[in-house]
Amino acid sequence: MDFLNSSVFFGTVLSLLAYFLGFYLKKLIKKNWFNPFLFAVILVIVILLIFKIPYKTFYNSSKYLDFLLTPATVCFAIPLYEKTHILKKNFKAIAIGILTGVITSLSCIWAAAKIFGFTHNEYVTMLPKSVTVAIGMDLSKSLGGYTGITVAVITITGITGSVLCPFLCKIFKIQSSVAKGVGIGSCSHILGTSEAYNLGETEGAVSSLSLVIAGILTVFAAMLFSNLH
Amino acid sequence: MKYIKQLSIILLVSLIGEALHYFIPLTIPAGVYGIIILYLLLYFKIIKLQDVKPTGEFLIDILPIILIPSAVSLLNYFELLKVKALGYILTAIVSTVIVMFAAGKITDIIILKELKNENKNKSGKKAKTQAKVKP
Structure with missing residues (x-):
């Protein structure tokens, strides 16, 4: 010992x-x-x-x-930089899509906090749950959340996303490769991205740039959301 | 020397991120400031991609290992989890489905609309292939 x-x-x-x-x-x-x-x-x-x-x-x-x-x-800046041309080509769609995903995710947590009666600390623990772990863990720490739980919840979210995403794309009739990538990247970060590459090169590339942008936007949006509960 | 240069750039950016996090009273993590700074450095060609890429790929590759020690702190919260774990897991799963729908569908609608306009303007064949549903 x-x-x-x-x-x-x-x-x-x-x-x-x-x-x-x-x-x-x-x-x-x-x-x-x-x-x-x-x-x-x-x-x-x-x-x-x-x-x-x-x-x-x-x-x-x-x-x-x-x-x-x-x-x-x-270093997440590196894959983001390498995919700048894809981002530029579909800037409006990708930007609006990711922003919608980020706001939806934070709103879901806010609603869940009301339903399950989370304390403020539990609420900010859950807020970064769609973000990649590296960013989410730090965000949870600076908001005053329980980092261990944040990491577990983020991982469960990622696994859920990577298992369900191919089916969800079909059920929700999401057709374009870019939209699939944005959806997967914004909801299930790095774990979903490997699954997105299985759907196609564009899906994977868009997913990997979406997860970084979603992470950055979540950090900014969480500053507003953290005061709501 | 190659790795010293790369590590110097990445750690210098981390240091600047850390300083911004310290001096700016916002809840933005040092790493996020760092992503933005490194992206701008690459975008404006102040540094070359090759000056950070090999070390960057190494760091991203070992990221899961870096995160394990903090993730294990989960065992400090067993009392809390006994009561709340179900709520957390349910929230995670349900919101994942909703976010996938919202983000994916909005993007899809915008892209299909843009394609329609493009086709109207020049009835090009090129744009059509992009939207093709993959089997």
Whole structure:
């Protein structure tokens, strides 16, 4: 136990191995509802509970990974820049579509907060749920939410989106590739995007640019929405 | 040297983002300021894509690992989750469907309308292929 408390590698290595196992299982199972990230998070939690390792011990030896969060988030500018030509070509449709998605998402959370009687902290925890985890987690933190729950909810949203999106496109009769990409990117961020690439190159590219723009717009819109409940 | 240059640019942008987050009293995360700054630097060709891309791809690739430690803090909220987990999950699933409908349908309507106008103007064949439904 003393060793774990003093280790600076334990938490990082445990996270890496858990994710690696999840990634390996994903290859074996080949189902789109199986998410290696969520698997890794649950596995780490189970291991900490079984061996009665406090979260603090784990976090102290894995917090160095946090250092990389902002630099990695910054790099979302790269795929966005590479898709600038697609954005320019369909600017009006994409911009209005994403803005609608962002406002709808925040309104849904506001409605859910009224229905389920969320506290203010729970409400701001849920607000970033359609945003990619890197942005959503930081947003939840700065609004005063519970980051752990935010990450879980964002992941569940992403899995829901990636499983349902191909069907939803058919049911809602969404026809153009660009619209499919905007829908998938705004509702289920990075997890949906990999599924969007299965529908087609345009769907995937639009989805990956939509998730970044939706993230940025959500951050701004959440400033207004966070005061509503 | 290649990686030092790339890492320097990305960390410098992160630092500026951090400073903006600190000095501007808004709830905008440092990373979001950073995305906007790096995008503008690329867009106005102040830095070349190759000056950030390899390191950028590496960082985005390892993003899930970066997020695990914070995600595991979920275990601190078991008491809260016992009561509220169902509400959270239901909210997540239902709102995902609604957002998909709203964002996708609006975009679709605008694009189909634009195509119609284009076809009216020049009855071009090129535009039609873009809207073609993929099997």
